Amino acid sequence: MTDLKYTIKDFKSENEVRWCAGCGDFAIINAVQRTMAGMGIPKEKFAVISGIGCSSRFPYYMSTFGFHTIHGRATAVASGVKAANPELSVWVMTGDGDSMAIGGNHFIHLIRRNIDLNVVLFNNRIYGLTKGQYSPTSDRGFVSKTSPFGTVEDPFVPGQLVIGARGSFYARSIDGNLKLSQSVLEKAAEHKGTSVVEVLQNCVIFNNGIHNAITDPNHRADRQLVLEHGKPMLFGAENEKGLVFENGKLKVVKIGENGVTEDDILVHDAMEVDPTLHLALINMALPDFPVALGVIRAVSAPVYDVEMEAQIKEIQQTRKVSCVDELLNSGNTWEVTGNPNGSSKKCI
Amino acid sequence: MKETKVIELEEVAIRFSGDSGDGMQLTGTLFSDTTALLGNDISTFPDYPSEIRAPQGTVGGVSGFQVQFGKKQVNTPGDNANVLVAMNPAAIKANARFLEPGGTIIYDSDSFTEKNLRKANFETDDPFAECNLEDFFKIPVPISSLTQEGLKDFGLDNKSVMRSKNMFALGLVCWMFNRPLDYVEEFVKNKFRKKPVVVDSNIKVLHDGYNYGLTMQHMTPSYLVHPAEIENGTYRNINGNHATAWGLLAAAEKSGLELFLGSYPITPATDILTALSERKDLGVKTFQAEDEIAGICSAIGASFAGDLAVTTTSGPGLALKGEAIGLAVMAELPLVIVNVQRGGPSTGLPTKTEQSDLMQALYGRNGESPVVVLAASTPSDCFHYAYMSAKIALERMVPVILLTDGFLGNGSEPWKIPAMADLPSITPRVANDSEEFLAYKRDAATLAREWAFPGMAGFEHRIGGLEKNITGTVSHDPENHQVNSEIREEKVQRVVDMIPELEICGDEDGGDVLVVSWGGTFGHTASTVRELRLAGKSVSLAHFNYIKPLPKNTKEVFSKFKKIIVCELNLGQFAAYLRNELPEFSYYQANKLKGLPFTVSELKESITKLLED
Numbered sequence: 036m037t038d039l040k041y042t043i044k045d046f047k048s049e050n051e052v053r054w055c056a057g058c059g060d061f062a063i064i065n066a067v068q069r070t071m072a073g074m075g076i077p078k079e080k081f082a083v084i085s086g087i088g089c090s091s092r093f094p095y096y097m098s099t100f101g102f103h104t105i106h107g108r109a110t111a112v113a114s115g116v117k118a119a120n121p122e123l124s125v126w127v128m129t130g131d132g133d134s135m136a137i138g139g140n141h142f143i144h145l146i147r148r149n150i151d152l153n154v155v156l157f158n159n160r161i162y163g164l165t166k167g168q169y170s171p172t173s174d175r176g177f178v179s180k181t182s183p184f185g186t187v188e189d190p191f192v193p194g195q196l197v198i199g200a201r202g203s204f205y206a207r208s209i210d211g212n213l214k215l216s217q218s219v220l221e222k223a224a225e226h227k228g229t230s231v232v233e234v235l236q237n238c239v240i241f242n243n244g245i246h247n248a249i250t251d252p253n254h255r256a257d258r259q260l261v262l263e264h265g266k267p268m269l270f271g272a273e274n275e276k277g278l279v280f281e282n283g284k285l286k287v288v289k290i291g292e293n294g295v296t297e298d299d300i301l302v303h304d305a306m307e308v309d310p311t312l313h314l315a316l317i318n319m320a321l322p323d324f325p326v327a328l329g330v331i332r333a334v335s336a337p338v339y340d341v342e343m344e345a346q347i348k349e350i351q352q353t354r355k356v357s358c359v360d361e362l363l364n365s366g367n368t369w370e371v372t373g374n375p376n377g378s379s380k381k382c383i
Numbered sequence: 384m385k386e387t388k389v390i391e392l393e394e395v396a397i398r399f400s401g402d403s404g405d406g407m408q409l410t411g412t413l414f415s416d417t418t419a420l421l422g423n424d425i426s427t428f429p430d431y432p433s434e435i436r437a438p439q440g441t442v443g444g445v446s447g448f449q450v451q452f453g454k455k456q457v458n459t460p461g462d463n464a465n466v467l468v469a470m471n472p473a474a475i476k477a478n479a480r481f482l483e484p485g486g487t488i489i490y491d492s493d494s495f496t497e498k499n500l501r502k503a504n505f506e507t508d509d510p511f512a513e514c515n516l517e518d519f520f521k522i523p524v525p526i527s528s529l530t531q532e533g534l535k536d537f538g539l540d541n542k543s544v545m546r547s548k549n550m551f552a553l554g555l556v557c558w559m560f561n562r563p564l565d566y567v568e569e570f571v572k573n574k575f576r577k578k579p580v581v582v583d584s585n586i587k588v589l590h591d592g593y594n595y596g597l598t599m600q601h602m603t604p605s606y607l608v609h610p611a612e613i614e615n616g617t618y619r620n621i622n623g624n625h626a627t628a629w630g631l632l633a634a635a636e637k638s639g640l641e642l643f644l645g646s647y648p649i650t651p652a653t654d655i656l657t658a659l660s661e662r663k664d665l666g667v668k669t670f671q672a673e674d675e676i677a678g679i680c681s682a683i684g685a686s687f688a689g690d691l692a693v694t695t696t697s698g699p700g701l702a703l704k705g706e707a708i709g710l711a712v713m714a715e716l717p718l719v720i721v722n723v724q725r726g727g728p729s730t731g732l733p734t735k736t737e738q739s740d741l742m743q744a745l746y747g748r749n750g751e752s753p754v755v756v757l758a759a760s761t762p763s764d765c766f767h768y769a770y771m772s773a774k775i776a777l778e779r780m781v782p783v784i785l786l787t788d789g790f791l792g793n794g795s796e797p798w799k800i801p802a803m804a805d806l807p808s809i810t811p812r813v814a815n816d817s818e819e820f821l822a823y824k825r826d827a828a829t830l831a832r833e834w835a836f837p838g839m840a841g842f843e844h845r846i847g848g849l850e851k852n853i854t855g856t857v858s859h860d861p862e863n864h865q866v867n868s869e870i871r872e873e874k875v876q877r878v879v880d881m882i883p884e885l886e887i888c889g890d891e892d893g894g895d896v897l898v899v900s901w902g903g904t905f906g907h908t909a910s911t912v913r914e915l916r917l918a919g920k921s922v923s924l925a926h927f928n929y930i931k932p933l934p935k936n937t938k939e940v941f942s943k944f945k946k947i948i949v950c951e952l953n954l955g956q957f958a959a960y961l962r963n964e965l966p967e968f969s970y971y972q973a974n975k976l977k978g979l980p981f982t983v984s985e986l987k988e989s990i991t992k993l994l995e996d
Contacts, residue, residue, distance in 0.1 A: 048845070050856060082837040084684070085847075094845050095857065100837040102687050103847025104680070105710050111677035115684025115692070116837070118668055119643055123688065123837050141680075144673040347663050354664035359636045362665065363629065363800045367566070368619045369420050371799075374612045 107138025394453025411448025554592025889923025
């Protein structure tokens with residue numbers, strides 16, 4: 036399989052891509068196609084499943100098998116695809132409306148089951164396809180067409196839901212950072228179990244600049260912490276800042292101040308089963324903290340589709356019934372003889 | 384001592400009745416299985432409340448199980464019971480109206496205390512007089528105290544002792560009807576094999592009940608029902624939900640596909656999920672979803688990936704699945720949706736039977752969303768119609784809704800076991816030429832598209848809920864939508880070439896009245912027509928298992944009769960459908976909405992009135 040030489044072109048479909056000019060989705064599809072091309076998996080084994088929303092048009096722009104389903108249900112449909120054929124590489128493309136609102140239930144149960152799917156969550160904190168209503172990830176007070184005086188509700192933080200649902204893999208990226216996106220998508224694809232990759236995506240029409248505070252090139256170094264497993268949690272233009280854990284909380288410190296050295300800085304362990312620190316990293320927000328990016332959590336846990344296949348194999352090794360004829364004739368049966376003219380039940 | 388009175392009967396109906404915790408469903412099932420093994424034809428009807436344990440001793444908590452068996456064909460569990468076994472006064476009150484005049488009542492006299500009489504809302508100390516049951520033959524048996532006496536040396540606490548009293552009643556009834564105890568003994572030994580004391584105590588009480596009948600025979604009649612003259616073959620007892628599950632298994636094996644069930648527990652459909660969950664030995668993948676929607680969506684995903692995909696539910700669940708059924712219609716994927724109907728609307732009567740989801744099955748979705756609709760008519764033929772649902776879905780790339788109901792799902796009857804070799808072939812429309820493949824290219828005759836799933840190199844394509852052109856590309860072209868909408872309807876109509884013609888049971892050349900029924904009412908309408916014909920009436924039956932499309936000779940059959948009466952357990956949904964499809968005929972109606980099956984006597988009354996008008 037490793038001799039498969041695909042390029043990004045092999046994953047583009049003949050369909051014209053119809054996202055708005057400047058949409059963050061272009062960069063994401065680019066990262067996904069690059070990732071798939073490099074996986075060494077035959078193209079026919081990819082299945083891309085989506086729900087409803089701008090991001091969910093994704094399958095039409097791919098040359099793989101694709102299924103554009105109904106609002107919120109892509110995770111449920113994809114669960115069936117993977118259970119039916121665990122050999123497939125199954126990708127779910129979803130947005131913050133699709134997976135955090137109408138599909139919230141399926142989203143958390145998918146993660147709980149740990150089915151081996153890759154979920155790419157495009158988070159632009161707005162409903163784009165229905166033209167600008169607030170979403171479950173919009174901040175309290177957010178003004179939109181359906182909240183002209185500001186919302187009076189708090190948002191979901193997707194990573195919190197992943198941890199709450201016992202997720203085994205969670206990563207965060209930004210649409211414009213193609214390199215980072217491709218790197219976390221590759222790790223998501225390698226991960227056995229449900230991997231959720233949240234991509235902070237810009238809706239150029241209805242929520243333009245929503246992530247600017249994080250992505251602004253002038254402040255990016257201070258406002259982003261790109262995590263790597265086994266590496267210290269350092270950030271800043273000169274890597275002069277870092278994170279420590281004090282009194283049960285994360286704290287930003289400066290190397291060289293108050294006697295802090297690089298040895299005091301936390302080292303990222305994405306494989307730690309205890310989610311405490313992962314949750315703290317997910318919760319970090321501006322202005323007091325940088326926003327955590329990269330693979331935040333990647334732990335090993337039993338995988339649904341693997342367990343399902345294994346259970347069937349195990350039961351079949353000692354089975355007493357191996358075909359339907361045997362099943363129908365198992366248990367209590369009896370013979371009726373001597374009624375050559377006996378009637379069948381059907382007619383009267 | 385007086386000789387035992389032996390009564391020889393053609394058929395007899397027994398109703399076991401007690402608190403929902405008294406084990407009446409098990410008692411009834413064990414008696415039915417014993418009886419079927421002796422070669423009688425049987426039909427059963429479990430009738431229980433939706434509360435798992437309603438307040439003890441109240442009428443609302445009464446759980447009943449009726450079985451009719453006979454030496455001839457038995458199509459129904461019987462309108463009324465000839466013998467009632469009542470474990471408490473509430474059982475008398477709940478069942479008084481279901482007893483055949485002149486019948487026998489066996490009751491646990493220990494439970495007829497002041498307290499229990501009040502719990503059942505009796506005003507006097509004579510429950511039988513209050514229920515107008517004076518003329519019935521009553522056999523008081525101190526079941527509770529005899530059970531306690533029989534188990535006094537077993538060292539069991541009183542609660543455990545009392546749990547065995549259903550075995551006393553079962554032993555007594557087995558004696559009355561000349562049934563051997565070996566089947567029940569085997570069942571008990573197997574079920575409690577890890578608890579020897581439970582096995583011993585239950586078997587002891589079972590024999591105590593049997594011996595009580597033997598020694599008290601001067602006051603207990605004994606009945607003789609000869610085995611039925613049914614077709615030669617190997618038989619088993621089966622209920623509708625098991626038959627449905629096994630029909631799907633048979634279809635998977637025949638088609639060479641793996642079976643996937645995505646489902647969410649709901650009364651009375653849960654047993655199908657249970658029955659298939661047990662079949663890991665046959666490779667079944669069961670996915671207990673987080674809700675009804677995920678149940679069907681996971682099945683649609685499995686269908687997209689090449690499995691024989693099924694979802695099972697009951698009324699409210701079908702409502703939740705509506706949008707996803709539309710997706711399967713649009714994506715033109717094979718899918719079987721089983722709806723075990725119950726009383727509605729909303730939560731309605733979860734444990735009771737009804738046929739009121741017909742319109743929902745036919746039309747309950749947004750847009751023009753045609754699906755094939757089938758309905759099973761007896762517990763055992765759920766096997767056949769589940770099989771046919773899968774065959775149609777796989778060969779025509781279309782969702783199929785199979786309607787059964789609580790009466791069929793829970794009811795059981797003897798079933799002549801078919802051989803897999805005798806079942807019709809199933810040929811899924813799996814694509815084989817990637818050069819020629821287009822997502823929505825159709826077979827000219829059937830209009831079915833081809834099925835290509837992930838893993839098949841060269842067949843990569845995209846489908847989805849948006850309207851498409853032939854290649855699978857999204858299309859908002861007005862002409863394209865018109866044509867595709869008509870094709871999707873026509874594709875369902877062309878299934879008519881796969882289904883048998885409508886049979887007339889009775890006067891094939893026509894007559895006065897044609898009784899029309901569909902689905903689970905077959906036993907009752909067939910028995911009604913049989914009895915009326917024996918009385919010389921010109922009455923025939925046309926029973927429908929194929930609802931959409933209708934059999935192609937339907938119009939021809941209807942035109943042979945002077946009057947048509949449509950009998951169904953709703954307010955006239957099939958009649959309304961027929962008025963729409965075949966408006967040239969007038970349709971009389973017989974409808975019932977009590978959460979109960981028809982009775983033969985009420986149907987006879989409606990039809991006789993129509994004959995006389």
